[in-house]
Amino acid sequence: xxxxxxxxxxxxxxxxxxxxxxxxxxxxxxxxxxxxxxxxxxxxxxxxxxxxxxxxxxxxxxxxxxxxxxxxxxxxxxxxxxxxxxxxxxxxxxxxxxxxxxxxxxxxxxxxxxxxxxxxxxxxxxxxxxxxxxxxxxxxxxxxxxxxxxxxxxxxxxxxxxxxxxxxxxxxxx
Amino acid sequence: xxxxxxxxxxxxxxxxxxxxxxxxxxxxxxxxxxxxxxxxxxxxxxxxxxxxxxxxxxxxxxxxxxxxxxxxxxxxxxxxx
Numbered sequence: 001x002x003x004x005x006x007x008x009x010x011x012x013x014x015x016x017x018x019x020x021x022x023x024x025x026x027x028x029x030x031x032x033x034x035x036x037x038x039x040x041x042x043x044x045x046x047x048x049x050x051x052x053x054x055x056x057x058x059x060x061x062x063x064x065x066x067x068x069x070x071x072x073x074x075x076x077x078x079x080x081x082x083x084x085x086x087x088x089x090x091x092x093x094x095x096x097x098x099x100x101x102x103x104x105x106x107x108x109x110x111x112x113x114x115x116x117x118x119x120x121x122x123x124x125x126x127x128x129x130x131x132x133x134x135x136x137x138x139x140x141x142x143x144x145x146x147x148x149x150x151x152x153x154x155x156x157x158x159x160x161x162x163x164x165x166x167x168x169x170x171x172x173x174x
Numbered sequence: 175x176x177x178x179x180x181x182x183x184x185x186x187x188x189x190x191x192x193x194x195x196x197x198x199x200x201x202x203x204x205x206x207x208x209x210x211x212x213x214x215x216x217x218x219x220x221x222x223x224x225x226x227x228x229x230x231x232x233x234x235x236x237x238x239x240x241x242x243x244x245x246x247x248x249x250x251x252x253x254x255x
Contacts, residue, residue, distance in 0.1 A: 007244050009244065009245065049205075049242070049245045049246055049247050049248040050248050050249060050250075050251065052245060058245065062203075087243070087244065087245065089240065089244045091240065
């Protein structure tokens with residue numbers, strides 16, 4: 001059993017019920033083929049980096065599930081036929097995944113993150129920000145700091161190199 | 175001769191950002207991280223410029239391509255912000 005992740009981009013102006021029916025159908029396809037759906041992660045409406053079918057916005061849903069290749073085939077067939085879906089992409093996250101273990105892992109974290117989840121995009125941004133901060137004391141500073149360090153360190157290195165490099169040459173000439 | 179040799183390149187030592195910081199993960203779901211590794215035109219910045227190591231560059235290019243497919247990053251053109 002593999003763990004897959006499918007992103008689905010719906011038209012942004014699609015009614016919620018329509019979206020629900022499609023997602024329910026996709027979810028049932030997973031369980032029919034003996035797989036397990038771990039979660040539907042709705043990212044909400046986002047601006048697309050480039051227009052798809054002349055649309056600049058899309059409603060993103062991330063689906064996390066365990067199943068076999070057959071399940072992916074079935075899901076993608078449905079998604080391809082549906083004109084209300086702008087785009088989809090499936091990525092295999094892991095092979096030999098254990099759905100029960102994943103669900104058990106998700107359960108406590110889902111409770112903690114439950115109040116944050118409705119915010120959607122803001123949580124992502126928050127996550128990124130914290131990641132950035134953890135990475136190196138605020139992303140704004142890191143750029144300057146690392147650049148400064150990078151400039152300083154090599155300068156001394158380069159100076160050392162040039163010195164060492166010049167010696168043999170001058171020695172050779174003399 | 176010595177004067178001519180004085181003009182030499184400054185090699186700025188480049189460090190792979192992903193090797194330096196293991197918390198920084200390469201993921202197509204995080205276009206804000208990937209954004210630093212594409213040009214304004216949306217091209218993937220080569221290793222010789224970004225300093226990324228071979229292993230991480232391979233991973234990076236795959237994730238950038240995924241992000242492009244799902245419209246997190248542009249295939250071509252300007253990505254403002």
